[in-house]
Amino acid sequence: MWVLLVVVVVAVAWMIGAYNGLISLKNRTINAFKQIDVQLKRRHDLIPNLVNAVKGAMDFERSTLEAVVQARNVAMKAEGVKQISQAENALSGALSRLLVTVERYPELKATGNIGQLQEELASTENRIAFARQHYNDEATQYNTKQQQFPTTLVAGLAQASPTDLWEIEDQAERAVPQVDLSRR
């Protein structure tokens, strides 16, 4: 009788612990995903400054600038993970093309403003990459936990389902920056 009671108490205590663990992992994953959005927004806000700073000096590179502005506008309107990631990748490509172009204008680089903006842009790209990396780390932990025995027994109770990792789906897009570099 007592043994049974102890077993029940231990089982319930374990269930509470496992359930709460899954919930906190789930919320961390959601939060990590939101962080990517925050960083993407930061990039969108940065682009007008960048374009204004280089506009005057590179009048004849208008097409490169326009490509960036256009890619930004598309990215800001995008909805859903797949569309967002495609639009943001296109924006990354346009931005790296612009940066390569800026490299060709030493007098532009010499003004402090551009150096600062380049640093900001590099940092923003890093932030986005790190936010994705962090999201993938958290999501992997969450997925592993809910699939492992015995936590998998309470996964249904916690309404835990495997989340997607952030990846670059399109092979062509994955290659974009390299194409740009070789065109120099």
Next chain:
Amino acid sequence: MVGFVLFFAWLGFGGDLIAYLATDNPDPGSYHHVFPWLGIVLTSVAIIMAWYSYKKGPENVLWSTGAWEVIDPQDDRERQLVNVVEEMAIAAGLPRPRIWIVPDADPNAFATGHEPRDSHVAVTRGLLTLCNRDELQGVIGHELGHVKNLDVRLMTTLAALVGVVVLLGDGMGRVMWRRRGGRSKGRSGGGALVAILLVLWIISWILAPVVTQLLAVAVSRRREYLADAMSAQFTRNPLALAGALEKIEQADAPTAAITRGAAHLCIVDPLGRRLTNQEGWLADRLATHPPLSMRISRLKGMGYAELKKEDGPFTSSALG
């Protein structure tokens, strides 16, 4: 950690145990020491003092190094530092720590604080001038690794404990001297066991500061490898941190601004690296940091394993 607790229990309640044994005679009228008042008084004083120095710890460390906080970055390097710290905070999934610069030409960095929500990362001016962006990122990743592992809290606690033991040891020494002068004659002999315990207890009090420091050092050394690994996990670029450590190793001047009390918090031992670079039993016991060469070779091992896995010399650092 268990050793730590046992050692403190012995320091506090050992005296009571000795008094209990010493007064454990069958005379009904004489004083029998049962209630461990000595231990309780000592423990409560220690808890209050430790709590106070725990609360004030990070503040004191930052103050003693003369660091100033970067609130509004003035030049490109400071702006880059703020960016790098924010990037690493994202990679680690931590709130952004407060950023400080220590006006010292020797490259070094440290983290302090109580918990991730309220943590501080400080780098010296020398580190900013010496390291490039990737290397700075590796160093900051290491410091945020300490924050994420809650090492900063552990180290602040250890520093508080060491400080309290030193102070209490001082006080106990004075009390014991006075006692011995006053009424050593009136004591009835309690046997050889009591005498041995008493001598052991006094010796422990004399050695207490050294022992606590050794324990703190042992904890801190193990944590360094872990923080290096965390940095590699955040940046996915262990070779950058290895490069930074190599550069720091060559700049072998001691960090004058950082004193003994904060040594175990730093990325490399600020008190010159001669001891840190030796291996062997004694160096293992005394140095706050593992040998730099060992850390560098471990990081390089991680880096080359990654290169092999990716099947080619293309890492982010090779491209960027």
